[in-house]
Amino acid sequence: DLLTYIDNVNGIPKSEVAWSLWYSSILSGYETQLLNIGANAINIGMESMVTILQKAIIDKDIKAASSFLSGMISGFSSALDESSQIMKTGQSARKLSKKLESKDVLESKLFKGGNFNPVNWAKFVSRFMFAVDSGAFVTIKSGQFNLLAREMAQKEGLSGSELNKRISEILNNSSSVKESADIQAEIDIQNLIDGGKNLSEKSKQRMIRLRSAEIVEQNIPEDIKESASSFAAKTTYNYDPEGWLGVVVQGIQAITRKVQPLRLVVPFTRVVANVLNQQIDYTPYGYLRATGWNFGTKSDRSTSAKNNVEKQRLLIKATIGTIAWSGLYMLASMYDDDDDPYFDITGKGPSDFNKKNQLYSQGWKPYSLKIGNTYISYQYTPIGLALSAVGNYRDEEKYKNLSQSTRTQKLIKAVFLQSKSALDMSFLTGLSGLFTFLSADSDAEKSEEKIYKAIGKTGTSFIPNIIKQVDKKFDPTIYDASSVKSAIMADIPFVRSSLKPKLNALGEPIDKTGNRFFTISEPTKIWKFLDKNEVFISGLSPSTNNVKGEQMSPDEFYRYAEISGQIAKDKITYIMDKYEKEFNDLSVKDRQKEINKITTKARQIAKYKIGYEKRLSQFKDESELDYEIDIINREIKEQSDLYDDEEVDKVNFSNTPESIPTSGRRRSRSRTIKRGR
Numbered sequence: 001d002l003l004t005y006i007d008n009v010n011g012i013p014k015s016e017v018a019w020s021l022w023y024s025s026i027l028s029g030y031e032t033q034l035l036n037i038g039a040n041a042i043n044i045g046m047e048s049m050v051t052i053l054q055k056a057i058i059d060k061d062i063k064a065a066s067s068f069l070s071g072m073i074s075g076f077s078s079a080l081d082e083s084s085q086i087m088k089t090g091q092s093a094r095k096l097s098k099k100l101e102s103k104d105v106l107e108s109k110l111f112k113g114g115n116f117n118p119v120n121w122a123k124f125v126s127r128f129m130f131a132v133d134s135g136a137f138v139t140i141k142s143g144q145f146n147l148l149a150r151e152m153a154q155k156e157g158l159s160g161s162e163l164n165k166r167i168s169e170i171l172n173n174s175s176s177v178k179e180s181a182d183i184q185a186e187i188d189i190q191n192l193i194d195g196g197k198n199l200s201e202k203s204k205q206r207m208i209r210l211r212s213a214e215i216v217e218q219n220i221p222e223d224i225k226e227s228a229s230s231f232a233a234k235t236t237y238n239y240d241p242e243g244w245l246g247v248v249v250q251g252i253q254a255i256t257r258k259v260q261p262l263r264l265v266v267p268f269t270r271v272v273a274n275v276l277n278q279q280i281d282y283t284p285y286g287y288l289r290a291t292g293w294n295f296g297t298k299s300d301r302s303t304s305a306k307n308n309v310e311k312q313r314l315l316i317k318a319t320i321g322t323i324a325w326s327g328l329y330m331l332a333s334m335y336d337d338d339d340d341p342y343f344d345i346t347g348k349g350p351s352d353f354n355k356k357n358q359l360y361s362q363g364w365k366p367y368s369l370k371i372g373n374t375y376i377s378y379q380y381t382p383i384g385l386a387l388s389a390v391g392n393y394r395d396e397e398k399y400k401n402l403s404q405s406t407r408t409q410k411l412i413k414a415v416f417l418q419s420k421s422a423l424d425m426s427f428l429t430g431l432s433g434l435f436t437f438l439s440a441d442s443d444a445e446k447s448e449e450k451i452y453k454a455i456g457k458t459g460t461s462f463i464p465n466i467i468k469q470v471d472k473k474f475d476p477t478i479y480d481a482s483s484v485k486s487a488i489m490a491d492i493p494f495v496r497s498s499l500k501p502k503l504n505a506l507g508e509p510i511d512k513t514g515n516r517f518f519t520i521s522e523p524t525k526i527w528k529f530l531d532k533n534e535v536f537i538s539g540l541s542p543s544t545n546n547v548k549g550e551q552m553s554p555d556e557f558y559r560y561a562e563i564s565g566q567i568a569k570d571k572i573t574y575i576m577d578k579y580e581k582e583f584n585d586l587s588v589k590d591r592q593k594e595i596n597k598i599t600t601k602a603r604q605i606a607k608y609k610i611g612y613e614k615r616l617s618q619f620k621d622e623s624e625l626d627y628e629i630d631i632i633n634r635e636i637k638e639q640s641d642l643y644d645d646e647e648v649d650k651v652n653f654s655n656t657p658e659s660i661p662t663s664g665r666r667r668s669r670s671r672t673i674k675r676g677r
Contacts, residue, residue, distance in 0.1 A: 020109075020122070021106070024125040025462055026267065028466040029468070036132055040132060040133065040237075043235055044236075048072070054312050068143045072143035075143065076142075080135065082135055087127055087128065091107075106122055137235075146167065148227055153166035153167050181212040181216045184215055185211035234278075239274065240270070264458050279385035281321075281382075320383070332344050341370070342371070342372060345394055347366065348388075348392055349364070350399040354538055358505060358536050361506075362527045363521030366391075370521075452487035453481060456487030459488045472512060478502045478510045480558065481502070482557075482558075500558055503562055505537035506526065508569075529572070540561050547607055563609055564605070571598045
């Protein structure tokens with residue numbers, strides 16, 4: 001309350017209010033909040049497992065596990081009270097560092113309209129994240145209290161019932177101490193009420209419980225409190241980044257403070273750096289950290305082992321990660337000969353844009369474990385970095401034929417992919433994308449498309465993500481974003497439905513499947529056929545396609561993609577139904593040649609049809625239009641070198657005016673056309 005008063009007296013800079021609202025907007029999505037909950041839960045589970053293994057295997061103290069877990073369970077009720085208090089007031093007595101990059105000024109700023117103004121709801125985004133983090137913090141800290149108190153009692157030579165009694169004394173868990181704390185807490189909260197604090201009975205009882213727990217905790221030895229709080233902060237990723245990543249974060253934050261628009265490119269650094277830093281512990285690099293090796297720089301010493309306990313934990317983490325990635329790699333290798341493997345590990349996917357799009361059309365998901373027809377993301381788990389290197393390595397094997405490489409070459413490739421994965425899965429991705437746009441070597445068309453999407457997302461980032469995600473839940477269609485205007489519209493809820501659906505290589509509308517956590521793959525028969533035969537359909541480029549020397553308009557190009565895709569689809573389906581065995585008997589190279597022939601021919605046909613449509617758009621008179629259609633259809637039949645018998649119907653026009661585009665028609669003299677024929 002005092003801090004809020006000071007902020008209101010001094011005034012809050014409008015820029016800070018704007019940035020806080022922007023952060024709330026991009027973090028408001030339910031997927032983001034679920035990710036925060038899941039990340040905390042999974043890391044608590046992993047850290048608990050490491051603690052239990054350390055005590056059981058190294059310290060030979062099997063009973064420590066029950067002491068640690070019972071502490072977490074007893075602390076869960078306090079965690080719920082803490083989370084509820086934060087959701088109610090936005091405040092906590094605990095000095096827990098928050099994950100957000102911006103100052104939490106929305107707690108001090110009240111916009112006109114009170115609770116009826118939706119802008120005032122924005123503060124609940126950070127409140128919810130803080131409530132989840134604080135709840136997780138209190139839970140894991142309570143477990144550490146029990147564990148550290150047990151270690152202190154053991155050092156005093158105690159065991160059995162005497163050990164348990166001493167643990168209770170250290171943590172002030174006796175009934176007399178708790179009763180005294182409850183009485184004092186009730187007095188303190190009543191003084192708040194007498195001082196003008198308005199509290200409901202439910203809020204009063206919650207604050208008494210929280211105050212009582214705070215009083216009990218005050219008398220716990222400082223070294224235990226400090227150690228437990230540090231452990232809990234790291235488990236929930238709420239601490240200042242350490243090591244060389246910490247140096248990188250400090251540099252980025254210094255730049256974004258001076259050039260604030262760069263926040264749009266790199267909005268998050270702290271939490272992502274902490275996640276990445278902890279993921280590194282589960283890779284072979286964790287063994288180096290355990291030995292005190294510091295990447296050759298002083299900056300990394302903070303992430304290296306400082307004592308035997310940290311050394312043991314790093315060794316266990318590196319071993320868990322090594323067993324996990326090597327075991328899952330061997331499991332995935334068992335299905336290498338299957339057309340549709342039951343289990344697989346995916347990485348970033350093929351570097352070829354068109355190949356990757358074709359995989360997306362089948363429900364494929366990057367950085368995931370494929371189990372049956374379900375892809376489950378591992379990207380945000382503690383072993384995500386280790387698994388991503390395996391996934392990228394397997395992708396290289398599939399799409400770049402590493403089978404002929406030596407073991408040394410494969411090992412070097414694996415090490416390279418490990419560092420590449422770190423870039424793909426961190427805040428450095430934003431910077432990497434920016435450099436890609438500026439690179440002269442990048443594909444101009446693909447970079448242009450990425451820039452449009454980036455502009456669209458940035459330009460609409462003020463719209464709360466929760467609204468966008470709900471809209472996409474009910475309308476999963478991905479819409480065409482081939483210009484700046486359409487890219488912006490494609491990211492605006494409800495408005496985006498006015499755009500044309502984005503088309504895949506077969507001229508079919510694309511729907512977004514799944515979410516950031518998992519996707520269920522339900523590929524059609526034709527996609528399975530293409531995947532089984534390891535062939536891909538090349539993409540279309542507006543800059544290289546024209547009709548009779550004239551560049552296609554955006555509408556014409558869309559129509560071209562639709563027509564050519566459908567013709568190719570029909571031809572591939574025909575081969576699949578009639579000549580599948582003969583096609584399968586070809587080499588991969590020859591199969592790809594056949595698919596290239598089909599797509600090339602389909603695009604020739606589509607160009608002709610686009611040209612004919614432009615030609616027919618000149619006519620308004622129905623009789624003239626019908627006559628010209630007959631002429632064109634005869635021309636089509638005469639082009640036997642281009643069309644097969646079954647393809648003629650795909651191009652023929654119906655003799656009805658409704659089948660011809662009406663825009664841009666103008667009257668033309670039919671006699672001139674007849675004489676020309």
